Amino acid sequence: MKYPKLRELLEAIRAVAKGPYTSKFPKQAHVPHRNFRGQPKFDEEKCVGCLGCEEICPVEAIDHEDVLDDPEGPKRVMIHYTDTCIFCGECEAACINDHQGIKLSDEWELSLFERSEAYETIEKELVLCEMCGEPIACKDHLLWISDRLGELTYSSPTLYLTRLRELGVVDENLLENIPDQGRSDRVKVLCARCRRKTTLTTED
Ligand code: SF4
Numbered sequence: 629m630k631y632p633k634l635r636e637l638l639e640a641i642r643a644v645a646k647g648p649y650t651s652k653f654p655k656q657a658h659v660p661h662r663n664f665r666g667q668p669k670f671d672e673e674k675c676v677g678c679l680g681c682e683e684i685c686p687v688e689a690i691d692h693e694d695v696l697d698d699p700e701g702p703k704r705v706m707i708h709y710t711d712t713c714i715f716c717g718e719c720e721a722a723c724i725n726d727h728q729g730i731k732l733s734d735e736w737e738l739s740l741f742e743r744s745e746a747y748e749t750i751e752k753e754l755v756l757c758e759m760c761g762e763p764i765a766c767k768d769h770l771l772w773i774s775d776r777l778g779e780l781t782y783s784s785p786t787l788y789l790t791r792l793r794e795l796g797v798v799d800e801n802l803l804e805n806i807p808d809q810g811r812s813d814r815v816k817v818l819c820a821r822c823r824r825k826t827t828l829t830t831e832d
Pocket residue numbers: 668684685686687688689690708712713714715716717718719720
């Protein structure tokens with residue numbers, strides 16, 4: 629006959645005194661352990677829509693869609709597929725905004741009748757190039773960069789115009805009256821390609 633090991637014996641005694649390790653779910657609501665790694669959740673306020681987590685996710689559980697023709701303005705929809713996620717936490721570790729844009733939660737009850745409903749989304753305001761209309765970045769991402777650059781923000785019209793618009797101190801009428809297709813186009817919110825075009829142009 630094999631005798632139980634000391635550790636197993638101690639655990640059995642502890643279980644008699646403290647009750648079983650398993651919970652009485654579904655009779656009683658289950659409270660996960662404090663170190664439980666549950667489904668990651670986006671924080672709409674703290675996520676800046678940089679797509680870093682989408683790049684790092686090993687199973688492509690994060691995706692995005694840029695909606696340019698929304699009546700309320702262009703937006704980036706960040707999508708987390710809860711049925712694909714393996715709860716590895718790489719997205720949280722890689723998040724550029726102090727690991728706060730997406731965080732593992734203690735949510736564990738994820739069953740659904742329809743697998744197609746197994747996703748969650750947040751929306752971020754998107755900034756478009758004022759010449760070609762292509763997406764540049766989310767407004768919060770440009771402001772995040774500007775915060776880190778400090779006064780160097782004023783070396784990039786895209787950054788300082790986004791910052792000044794946020795402060796409500798840009799005269800849009802003045803900007804509209806500046807002639808197009810010349811060097812004056814540099815004082816606009818531009819993508820890298822259009823910035824290069826306006827910088828290298830020979831027209832006045
Ligand atoms: S926890 Fe891992 S698998 Fe899930 S979204 Fe984050 S990086 Fe992807």
